[in-house]
Amino acid sequence: MRAVSYNIQYGFGLDDRFDPDRIVDAVRDADIICLQEVTRGYIKNGGVDMPAALSDALPEHFSCFHPAGDLDMGSALAEGRAVNRRFQFGNMILSRWPLVTVRGHLLPRTWRKDTLNLQRGALEAQIFTPSGLLRVYSIHLDHIDPRERMAQVRALKSIALDFPTTGGAISGGRSFGVEEIDDKGDFLLMGDFNFEPRSDEYRLMLDGEAIIDATTADQGWTWRTPHAVEKTERSRLDYAFCNTALASRISNVRIDRDAEGSDHMPVWIEVSA
Template identity: 45%
Template structure:
């Protein structure tokens, strides 16, 4: 199966134009998709509903959406009645196969005064793939503060590894006349982590590398798919600043549970995509 993660920057490309169809075109051939910066009623893209738009453009895929930030600044119509037009910013997962359950995991954040600080989250999707049930998370971490990213990674790993004991969105569902959902140990974390390989946050996610033997594949750390393939050569980037190309860097990743590491076949970055300031990160899972 082919999996891809893409921070779509509200649907606005490097040419500063809003173009959702080219986002959808960049996802062609994917079986499972994780998206970040998916918005509703956001002024930067004319208030478009990206969830509805992507669902219409990708009608053969199941989808779930998790707004991390959900606010209403008190809009009213001409008669003074509440409009209930909520501004939402979050993550989305789309799948060629049914998504049996989902949860929106809100990540730790701090109260910030000098820069905007949106609530961040990891959207969990239990996907009924042909090879077996699989947990997929669309993740978006803070882009400014290392301390906050570290707290978010600690919390994310705690929640992800607790899943086999918790059972996800529902357990004991026979009481309500429904079948018990599967509870897979395996997971995939995909998204915009706003960290670079070798950073303290990256090490917190993937584990320390031994001075002689390198980084090992162990049950308690997710495994970077780039480390299992040849998908990220030196100098590879996934975020582009055309005005300051010296700032370009690789900050989007896909991590898998250690037990899936032997099933990762290849990974690559789609450098041809122009629908966002990020590039899609792809990998194949056998």
């Protein structure tokens, strides 16, 4: 089973050109796809409904979208009808197998007016894969403030590790005709964490030994400045973390540095049965 994480930067590539087809081409071979910076109603990309466009372009995948950031962008009455014009910004999960349950988690944030601070989130889906039940999270942490990321990492760890005691999206579902879901604790946390391996946030993520960095086999960069920028900079910001039991089943870690559909690179892993 192949899984990939990709921050798609609203669909704008290294050449600053909006082209969602490049995103689709980069991830279409994956069984599970975690995307970040997916938008609806974003002025700079023509207001494209990216969740709908990506779902249409990958019709063999089931999908869900969580707009952690959801802002009014000029809603008004038009000919006596309320017209909602919203900017939505969040994470997406697509899977070849049905999404059993889905939840969107809002991550901690602070009041910051001098630099952009959109609400960030973690989108959770339980998926029955051929290898068993897997809980998958598509994640995007703050890009500016390490203190805010520390709070977000603490929240993420609680969401993932405390799942067995919180009941998930539903429990006692037989009244709905839904069988109880036996989640044994295997999870993937995939996304743009906006921290580097030497950071305090990274160390906090691994503190306690309950969560493993599944992508250490390729420790190279996952983000770079666009082609037009005179001085090229590169950083490692994107990861897949997992519970310790799942770590032994992960292989073939790679970063697709040929992709040019975003300033981030797709991060791939394989999970065996």
